[in-house]
Amino acid sequence: MFCTKTGHFIGKSSFIRQVYTPLLKRAGVPYRKVHTFRHTHVSQLLAQGGSVVNVARRIGDRPEVILKTSAHFLPRNADRLTSRLDALCG
Numbered sequence: 501m502f503c504t505k506t507g508h509f510i511g512k513s514s515f516i517r518q519v520y521t522p523l524l525k526r527a528g529v530p531y532r533k534v535h536t537f538r539h540t541h542v543s544q545l546l547a548q549g550g551s552v553v554n555v556a557r558r559i560g561d562r563p564e565v566i567l568k569t570s571a572h573f574l575p576r577n578a579d580r581l582t583s584r585l586d587a588l589c590g
Contacts, residue, residue, distance in 0.1 A: 542566065543573040 502510045545555045556563040
């Protein structure tokens, strides 16, 4: 996914040491594993009402995996759902 200035692939440990860690330091962000940002991205998308199917597609995963690991980030829409059902039923 990442490459050197000469176009060769950069290994994971080299990427973390040469690119990722310095980037976090410049941004003033405490060190976190790279994978942590994937979970943060998913949780923010879901909390903003993103579709589980679309979030799964975006990160290259299956909807059932998203539901299993991140369902607690889905917005609580019980009141809105009840209102919609009431409107349908009159």
